[in-house]
Amino acid sequence: MSAMAASSKKRLSRSLVGDITLFIFLGIFGAFMALPLVYTINNAFKPLDELFLFPPKFLVRNPTLDNFFDLFHLMADSWVPFTRYVFNTVLITAAGTVGHVVLASAAAYPLAKHRFPGSKVLFTIVVLSLMFSQHVTAVPNYVIMSWLGWIDSYIAIIAPALAASLGLYLMKQFMEQIPDALLEAAKIDGASEYHIFWQIVMPLVKPAWLTLVILLFQVLWGTDGGHFIYSEELKTMNYALSQILAGGIVRAGPGAFVALLMMSVPITIFVISQSNIIETMASSGMKE
Incomplete structure (x- = not known):
């Protein structure tokens, strides 16, 4: 039958x-x-x-290659060397991305795998914070940065990136899928919480933090400092691009080449991270 x-x-x-x-x-x-x-x-x-x-x-x-050479001559004659803009962009992007992944993961682990008083309230606040756009929080962020004395410094861009709530929410949801039996077995074998977090939890949630790397890298790489950075020597490459385009049609060629430079790095990071995400999701799925 x-x-x-x-x-x-x-x-x-x-x-x-x-x-x-x-x-x-x-x-x-x-x-x-x-x-x-x-x-x-x-x-x-x-x-x-x-x-x-x-x-x-x-x-x-x-x-x-005239556009490249024109860009080189424009940046060579500028008050701030183009390498300085590159350094500022790389520093802000790397510090903000790595710091956010580490802090978001460290905060998500106790929320996902440890029950303590107020954990549900804290996670509810995190979820509610996702409803507010950057335009709504722009003024409070500026007031806080001014009160802390961080205006016109790298930390004014890096600190809000470290405190982004999207990463905490995403990491917490992924960590909840890890079987509790696996963590209990590690504790029985004598593993400390730090060992469990770095050697077991983080490799298993690799798709989550690679996704965070892609999202945050794209945002920070394209930042121009906004209203937080005023010194020319602290500006980023996106600001330099806007200044080149402000020169009119005669700078259209260098502007096109800078646009390619700005796109190439995020695309490269995305391609590398995407392959790792697919490989990790296909090989590290676990069920209790």
Whole structure:
């Protein structure tokens, strides 16, 4: 009876034609999503006469490195070297991203795996904080930074990134999926809480903190300092890009090349992290 019931079930299978059709369908959408990146790459190597063609040409006809050399000369003549903008951007991005991942994970672990008075209230506050946009909290953040004396310093950008509530929420939700029996077994074997956190919990929630790296890296890499940084020597690359574009159409070439530089690093980080996320989610799933 069971064999007859199993044979009567409809078997789902794809033919070779179906696989080819699906591949073509996904390929078309993938190519469409890649068009902005391809267009930006081509613009970076276009001479000025091709940049202002109408109707515009998608692909470059006469590739040149003049945009790169023009950018080099512009930055060489500026009051602050371009390497200083690069250093500021890398410092803010690295410190904010790494610090947020560590602090969010360390705060999420006791909320997910330890029951203590007020834990539910604290997590409710974290969830409620996700409802407020950055525009709502901009004025309170500025007042707090001014009171602490952190205006016009790196910490004014790094500190809000460290305290972002999205990372704490995401890490807590992932850590709750770790079997309690695994942690109890580690405790019986004599492992300390720090050993459990770094050697067991963090590797298992690798998809979560890699996702945080992607999201926060993109935000911090594109920051221009906003209303917190006023000194020219503390500005970021995004600010330098805006100053280049403010020079008018004669700086369209260097501006196109800087846009490529700004896009290349986040895309590289995303590609590397995405591969690790897929691999980790496929190989480290655990069920109690």
